[in-house]
Amino acid sequence: MKERFVALGIFVFSLIFLAGALALKVGTMAQPDAGFMPAAVGASLLVAAAYNLVQRFRQPVAVNQGNAGGLALAPSGIAAATLVYPVLLSFLNYLTSTFIVLAALLLLLRFKSPLVGVLTALAATLASFFFFGKLLNVVLPSGALEDAILAL
Amino acid sequence: MDVLQHLLLGFHTALTPVNLFYALAGAFVGTIVGVLPGIGPLGSMAILLSFTLNMDATAAMIFFAGIYYGAMYGGSTTSILLNIPGEAASVVTCIDGYKMAQKGRGGAALTIAAVSSFVAGTLSIIGLMFAASALADAALKFGPPEFFAIGLVGLVFLVRLSGGSTNKNLLMMLIGLALGCVGTDHLFGTSRFTFGIDELAQGVEFLPVAMGLFGIAEVMTSARQGDELGHVIKVKMRDLLPTLKELKRSVGPALRGSVLGFFIGLLPGPSPVISTFVSYMAEKKLSTKPEEFGEGAIEGVAGPEAANNAAVGGAYVPLMALGVPFTPAMAVVVGALMLHGITPGPMLMVERPELFWGVIASMYIGNFMLLILNLPLVQVFVQILKIPRQLLLPLIVLMCLVGVYSVNSSYIDLYVLALLGIAGYLLREMGYEPAPLVLALVIGPMMETAMRESLILYRGDVARMIFRPIAGSIYLVAAVALLAPVVLGLLKKKPQPPSGRV
Numbered sequence: 001m002k003e004r005f006v007a008l009g010i011f012v013f014s015l016i017f018l019a020g021a022l023a024l025k026v027g028t029m030a031q032p033d034a035g036f037m038p039a040a041v042g043a044s045l046l047v048a049a050a051y052n053l054v055q056r057f058r059q060p061v062a063v064n065q066g067n068a069g070g071l072a073l074a075p076s077g078i079a080a081a082t083l084v085y086p087v088l089l090s091f092l093n094y095l096t097s098t099f100i101v102l103a104a105l106l107l108l109l110r111f112k113s114p115l116v117g118v119l120t121a122l123a124a125t126l127a128s129f130f131f132f133g134k135l136l137n138v139v140l141p142s143g144a145l146e147d148a149i150l151a152l
Numbered sequence: 153m154d155v156l157q158h159l160l161l162g163f164h165t166a167l168t169p170v171n172l173f174y175a176l177a178g179a180f181v182g183t184i185v186g187v188l189p190g191i192g193p194l195g196s197m198a199i200l201l202s203f204t205l206n207m208d209a210t211a212a213m214i215f216f217a218g219i220y221y222g223a224m225y226g227g228s229t230t231s232i233l234l235n236i237p238g239e240a241a242s243v244v245t246c247i248d249g250y251k252m253a254q255k256g257r258g259g260a261a262l263t264i265a266a267v268s269s270f271v272a273g274t275l276s277i278i279g280l281m282f283a284a285s286a287l288a289d290a291a292l293k294f295g296p297p298e299f300f301a302i303g304l305v306g307l308v309f310l311v312r313l314s315g316g317s318t319n320k321n322l323l324m325m326l327i328g329l330a331l332g333c334v335g336t337d338h339l340f341g342t343s344r345f346t347f348g349i350d351e352l353a354q355g356v357e358f359l360p361v362a363m364g365l366f367g368i369a370e371v372m373t374s375a376r377q378g379d380e381l382g383h384v385i386k387v388k389m390r391d392l393l394p395t396l397k398e399l400k401r402s403v404g405p406a407l408r409g410s411v412l413g414f415f416i417g418l419l420p421g422p423s424p425v426i427s428t429f430v431s432y433m434a435e436k437k438l439s440t441k442p443e444e445f446g447e448g449a450i451e452g453v454a455g456p457e458a459a460n461n462a463a464v465g466g467a468y469v470p471l472m473a474l475g476v477p478f479t480p481a482m483a484v485v486v487g488a489l490m491l492h493g494i495t496p497g498p499m500l501m502v503e504r505p506e507l508f509w510g511v512i513a514s515m516y517i518g519n520f521m522l523l524i525l526n527l528p529l530v531q532v533f534v535q536i537l538k539i540p541r542q543l544l545l546p547l548i549v550l551m552c553l554v555g556v557y558s559v560n561s562s563y564i565d566l567y568v569l570a571l572l573g574i575a576g577y578l579l580r581e582m583g584y585e586p587a588p589l590v591l592a593l594v595i596g597p598m599m600e601t602a603m604r605e606s607l608i609l610y611r612g613d614v615a616r617m618i619f620r621p622i623a624g625s626i627y628l629v630a631a632v633a634l635l636a637p638v639v640l641g642l643l644k645k646k647p648q649p650p651s652g653r654v
Binding site for chain 2: 003006007017021024025028029032033035036037038041042045048049051055072074075078079081082085089098101102105106109110111120121124128132136137138139140
């Protein structure tokens with residue numbers, strides 16, 4: 001079922017891409033414009049995606065064999081954490097957002113006890129802040145907390 | 153003589169303390185990456201791409217070369233001692249390497265693997281020196297039709313050789329080309345698929361795509377797997393010496409593996425992996441004792457280990473000479489060069505000889521370091537497997553997130569990373585290979601510019617674009633290479649009995 005869902009997703013992407021490509025100026029063979037390559041790629045993609053979709057729907061639906069026990073939710077959790085991180089980063093700055101995401105991941109993956117997980121997240125967050133911010137001079141989103149720690 | 157002078161310049165660059173440090177660091181990181189199952193050389197190079205921003209371009213290249221070679225070395229350690237291939241190119245080594253270890257010859261297998269890798273690495277670097285120089289000289293005569301031909305042929309080969317379904321590979325390649333179209337058009341300055349987001353004007357950045365598909369997706373896949381560690385076979389220092397008979401039996405396979413690996417490395421696709429299978433099959437066919445294969449034949453370790461290392465040198469040839477990456481790992485190397493404002497290609501040797509020859513010289517040094525590093529520290533590297541996955545995976549996610557953000561301080565890059573990570577995980581689960589997507593994303597913009605310039609130059613006459621001496625030859629060689637196995641297969645097919653079923 002998941003395979004059909006992925007094939008359908010690729011097909012929808014190819015449709016949207018081709019529509020966007022055709023909205024650009026395509027030009028001619030002698031004077032190809034900005035939409036020339038996207039239109040060629042989009043058309044090829046649509047054909048390949050349609051063929052793939054038909055193949056997937058003609059195949060019998062694979063029976064789900066079950067997941068790896070309690071870790072079955074881990075991929076979804078990691079996906080959610082990476083998606084939420086930029087939102088948190090824009091509101092809470094580096095230290096708080098990184099700590100929240102890291103602690104959540106460690107708890108999700110059941111690293112030792114919850115207390116050890118939280119403490120590890122705290123240590124890793126601070127270490128990464130010094131490593132990236134101080135050693136590598138990366139400009140990380142900063143607020144009062146980051147400034148106070150840097151001033152120490 | 154010219155090559156020797158350039159090589160001396162290379163050693164002058166590579167032997168500076170900073171570059172020596174990065175060669176060692178790369179070899180060390182690469183060995184660890186090779187030992188750890190899951191995060192292969194590609195994923196680690198993608199994850200560490202942002203770190204190279206703080207390095208000089210030459211140091212960054214030296215660092216990556218060390219990782220790539222180191223991963224090939226490290227992969228053999230867990231294959232032999234644990235029957236766990238650290239990365240795909242070490243799968244074949246498990247077959248006979250682990251059997252040898254079970255019979256108490258693990259130390260000898262490790263030494264033969266390391267020495268074969270060293271010999272192959274050194275031979276392939278010599279090949280790279282001469283082949284890349286010659287190819288780069290020829291490439292100076294290339295125009296847009298030739299570069300388009302190389303890009304197109306490279307992608308076609310990649311789709312055919314990447315393993316799995318050809319249609320799925322084709323889809324991935326086309327999606328990569330589609331993503332490569334995002335951003336401002338190079339020739340007319342028109343905005344394409346930017347949806348009013350200024351950060352997309354420069355196109356979809358390579359780094360978040362590579363880190364998403366190979367870093368985050370890999371973490372998500374690993375998170376589902378268990379955390380069991382097999383039984384590690386202990387090896388003492390005195391067990392590391394192979395017998396004279398084992399050494400003699402390894403010379404031929406190591407040399408043959410080196411040659412096979414180098415030439416397979418020139419092809420687009422996962423060449424280190426393919427080269428190990430080809431070498432193993434070749435050695436089994438050539439052996440007077442084929443029945444020993446699968447039961448602990450030393451040839452089954454020496455040949456494939458030489459082949460995967462030689463393939464690394466081969467893979468550098470099209471990148472250094474033409475600026476076209478034929479493997480995903482080389483695409484990451486292009487990404488690193490681009491981050492430093494350097495466009496790889498035939499002019500690289502002319503404009504930045506210290507970089508080109510410095511990398512080559514560092515490969516010699518790196519290979520030597522790996523030989524010294526790997527054998528005495530073999531048990532230390534195996535201990536790395538004891539780091540709990542539950543700690544390692546969140547730290548890799550953190551490195552990916554901060555690494556991507558650190559390049560452009562862009563939130564859009566973080567969203568691209570997350571989305572491509574999720575997409576990469578789902579696609580991998582369904583058997584879609586992400587490598588063609590990444591390569592097409594890198595090659596696509598170059599191909600588009602070359603194609604449109606060619607069409608404008610020849611006023612839309614496609615025949616004139618194709619039937620040029622060099623471009624035509626490239627298409628012809630590719631057509632022969634792609635069609636020959638099909639034709640040979642058809643010719644070999646024996647007529648089936650009317651009612652017979654195979």
